[in-house]
Amino acid sequence: MEEPSLSRLVVDREPEWLRVKDNVSSAMYKVMETRLATMPGGKDGEAAKVMRKELESRLGKIQEKMFDMSKYNLQVNGQNYENYVEATEGFDESLDRHIWALQVERTDWESKTAEKRKRWPEMFYGVEEDLEMRRTDVEWLPDENDGKEENKLQPKDIPPPERHEEVKETFKVVVDNLAEVVKSAPIQLQRAQRAQTVREEISSLPP
Template identity: 70%
Template sequence: MAEPTLSRIVIDQEPDWIRVKDNVSQAIVSVMETRLATMPGGKDGDAAKGMRKEVEARLGKIRERMFQMSSYNLQVNGQNYEDYVDATEGFDEVLDRKIWGLHHERVDWEARTAEKRKRMPDGIHRLEEDLEMRRTEAEWLPDDELLEDGKGTLKAEEIPAPPRHEEVKQTFQTVISNLAEVAKTAPTQLQRAQRAQTVRDEILDMAP
């Protein structure tokens, strides 16, 4: 004949069991402090201090073993407590918000990356065309009809000068002449400036 199944202690919510465990732990600590107080020197004496650490360690092991054995006699929220603990995990609201925030951030980055992948090739192509156009405009090349002489291309000395070529040459020569004049007069101007500075310093050093 099979042995009858023992009924478990029914607890509505897990916090009720946690509160019982806290009360038991406090009672154990209270009894320990009372017993240590009976030792020579009281609970703060040297004898009690020497025993406290070992007693706390032993009582901690006894307490954990007692709670572990008790869990097999409990039923929480209609489930055996050992099954309830395995099936129920604490909800971390902060972690949940962080996970959702990272999820939305990942979705946003994926959308931006996909959009850039669509636009980037076309943008690069337009940039290349613009750079090529700017490079071509910055160069002077004779017209195609000027390069054709019926037999082939013109020689370098036969290529006509670009527009305003003479004006550019004259402007460049004027700039060179001005720079040469500045180079000649610079030493004289420097000497004058040094003499003026010397006179200024002497005037400032004169007694009032």
């Protein structure tokens, strides 16, 4: 008794099947990145980098074998897909590699974009705060040089103090008196020395 043959999955156009393959590849790649993120150092650590190369190689082989097996269960545009693929094998292989490369590039771009979205708000806040502080300084803090030229008085503009002439005259008298004292000081010193000598001689006389 012959076993009943399994019906094939009917696909109207090949791009629809290629889109399914792309989605499967994307899902497998995301699962791989999720697992790598749990390794020491995260998904960008050295351990993850080494493991990523090995996993990408193995996933590529698994996908190739999986998609090769699936073509015997497909019917595309009324044709068995294994025959359809054989007629366009070179084109499909190139397209599949191109799709995979684009998927890797898109995933990397999404990862970098997500990282930037985390950092940029904090960076923008810091710049905004710095600009606000600078604006406040400009608005409220006067320049140190402001008004210096206007407030700087010339000597001729300063009025003399009260009793200026009287002070000048008194100072002149004091200076003259000091000059007389300096001039007469040697004479007064000699007189004092003589008086001291006479006092000592009188003290030494017998009673």
